[in-house]
Amino acid sequence: MATTDIGVAEQASRRQTRRLKRQDRAFYWLAWGSAALVVALLLGILLSLLWESLPSISTFGLPFLWHERWSPAKHIFGAAAPIYGTLMTSLIAMVIAVPTSFGIAMFLTEICPKPLRRPIGTAIELLAGIPSIIYGLWGFFVLAPIMQHHVQPFLLNTFGDLPVIGFLFSGAPYGIGMLTAGLVLSIMILPFITSVTRDVFETVPVMLRESAYGMGMTTWEVVRRIIIPYTRLGLVGGVMLGLGRALGETMAVTFVIGNSHRIAASLLAPGTTISASIANEFAEADGKLYTSALVELGLILFVISFTVLALAKWLIGRTESY
Amino acid sequence: MTAHNPITRRRYRRNRIAMVFSIIATGMGLLILAAILGELLWQGVGGLNMKVFTEVTPPPGADGGLSNAIYGSIMLTLVGIAIAAPIGLLAGTYLSEYARGSKIGEAAKFINDVLLSAPSIIVGLFINAILVVPFGTFSAWSGAVALAVIALPVINRTTQDMLALVPNTLREAAAALGAPRWKVLVFIVWRAAKSGILTGMLLAVARISGETAPLLFTSFGNQFWSTNMSQPMANLPVVIYQFAMSPYSEWQRLAWVGALLITAAILFLNILARTLAARSR
Numbered sequence: 001m002a003t004t005d006i007g008v009a010e011q012a013s014r015r016q017t018r019r020l021k022r023q024d025r026a027f028y029w030l031a032w033g034s035a036a037l038v039v040a041l042l043l044g045i046l047l048s049l050l051w052e053s054l055p056s057i058s059t060f061g062l063p064f065l066w067h068e069r070w071s072p073a074k075h076i077f078g079a080a081a082p083i084y085g086t087l088m089t090s091l092i093a094m095v096i097a098v099p100t101s102f103g104i105a106m107f108l109t110e111i112c113p114k115p116l117r118r119p120i121g122t123a124i125e126l127l128a129g130i131p132s133i134i135y136g137l138w139g140f141f142v143l144a145p146i147m148q149h150h151v152q153p154f155l156l157n158t159f160g161d162l163p164v165i166g167f168l169f170s171g172a173p174y175g176i177g178m179l180t181a182g183l184v185l186s187i188m189i190l191p192f193i194t195s196v197t198r199d200v201f202e203t204v205p206v207m208l209r210e211s212a213y214g215m216g217m218t219t220w221e222v223v224r225r226i227i228i229p230y231t232r233l234g235l236v237g238g239v240m241l242g243l244g245r246a247l248g249e250t251m252a253v254t255f256v257i258g259n260s261h262r263i264a265a266s267l268l269a270p271g272t273t274i275s276a277s278i279a280n281e282f283a284e285a286d287g288k289l290y291t292s293a294l295v296e297l298g299l300i301l302f303v304i305s306f307t308v309l310a311l312a313k314w315l316i317g318r319t320e321s322y
Numbered sequence: 323m324t325a326h327n328p329i330t331r332r333r334y335r336r337n338r339i340a341m342v343f344s345i346i347a348t349g350m351g352l353l354i355l356a357a358i359l360g361e362l363l364w365q366g367v368g369g370l371n372m373k374v375f376t377e378v379t380p381p382p383g384a385d386g387g388l389s390n391a392i393y394g395s396i397m398l399t400l401v402g403i404a405i406a407a408p409i410g411l412l413a414g415t416y417l418s419e420y421a422r423g424s425k426i427g428e429a430a431k432f433i434n435d436v437l438l439s440a441p442s443i444i445v446g447l448f449i450n451a452i453l454v455v456p457f458g459t460f461s462a463w464s465g466a467v468a469l470a471v472i473a474l475p476v477i478n479r480t481t482q483d484m485l486a487l488v489p490n491t492l493r494e495a496a497a498a499l500g501a502p503r504w505k506v507l508v509f510i511v512w513r514a515a516k517s518g519i520l521t522g523m524l525l526a527v528a529r530i531s532g533e534t535a536p537l538l539f540t541s542f543g544n545q546f547w548s549t550n551m552s553q554p555m556a557n558l559p560v561v562i563y564q565f566a567m568s569p570y571s572e573w574q575r576l577a578w579v580g581a582l583l584i585t586a587a588i589l590f591l592n593i594l595a596r597t598l599a600a601r602s603r
Contacts, residue, residue, distance in 0.1 A: 020502040045440070107347065126355070127354075132535075134532070190351060279535060
């Protein structure tokens, strides 16, 4: 009898081991499947955009990229205006946001008294949490009137007659337009760039910083000669991350861009961006070609922002591995 | 202390300019935050009343509330997070625990990071193509899935980061006691990283509850009270967008009220997540 008892016990233990192994395998595949799903999602987005934009690609070919005319009634579509608008508003946003973010990061890491550091840092980061539609709403109701009545007339009067850059500031003060959109975008990406910049500034070893101060360098010299060179790659990465945001941002821009498919020389003129065109027109687009042209715009945006983000990640990754 | 050496004087002057610039930059950042929040409070609180919570969105020119949009936003966010949370948690666990150091794992992490900051309007286009066009109608389901696609990489990433903080000795101790791998992960590693993972999920909720672009062509909007997930459903962001751009002052008032509600909810979630993260440390 004793032998069978051992047999039974052993069998039970083996069964349990098998069950645990099965559970282990099941959990592994569940986790694997979830991770694979994330990868599949990116591929799925890319393929779906490609597939949906095929009619437009086969109709217009490459010239789609540089043709400006956008005429749904005549089934003629060109992406030049939205592409220009996307790049231009992002450029304006970067020109404003990058120095400001560096200034804030410098303040937070080098100048700010210790007890104020956390509250101010938190406040700036809360700015990042506010959804983009709020920025759009604020830009539309608060910033645009200020631009129309004060800033743009001032720009027109001051710079409008200058020989080289005058054309950038011509036309009528509409309030909305490229410059206003760029401004709202700059406010939006400011916290992103600031928090990355602050984080990489803090990776500078204290020893290095203190030695520099010890040699009698001023704060600005420490930032300019020690901190910026040390964190160069990370800084560029942070800037690119902000650029990625700016390129793809929809709602903040849609409110204040004016949605006009024309490339105007003046920064004060209304324009459009890729995301604003899609947001404004996709739901009402009738006809396969119209929809397809809008999806192709999306594809272009995806490729641009993918490149920028991939570059940003790569650069940030290289600083972290020091 | 005054320096007479001209070079030193120039250095100090430059330093002062940089300091002043840096302080002005910070001041401007804070000023804008205050301006936005102030305007929201000013315009939003003025329009706030009980009707906002009890009546549905009005036709042009009439009086009404936002109850259907509030309900819709809560539903879309909850369903979205319910879809994204388990998948994100498991995916993060795989990438952080099983695929540590492997080439494919690194590539998957990279793809997730790209997805994390992909333009949200593209997610809207994608979900529109796979869940709206085939069924022939905008639906709350598609909106929730679109939000899930936005939340998934956020949860995935925070899970990876949080699991990486769990000391290896814990895993080894549990494994030495004979616990199978999945039990080590679920009962030891997840539990150790619980508050961090929860913080990530709260941040994901905060992120998706204000998203507008992915909902424009998925959940769309609905003027009436609807609880049917297979039909278009009103939601705060899209209502804010439509009402703000309209010429009707009543609609514009409701847009500000909606904006105030969303911002208040998101700031609350952010602060909650922060306190949670601070406590766990």
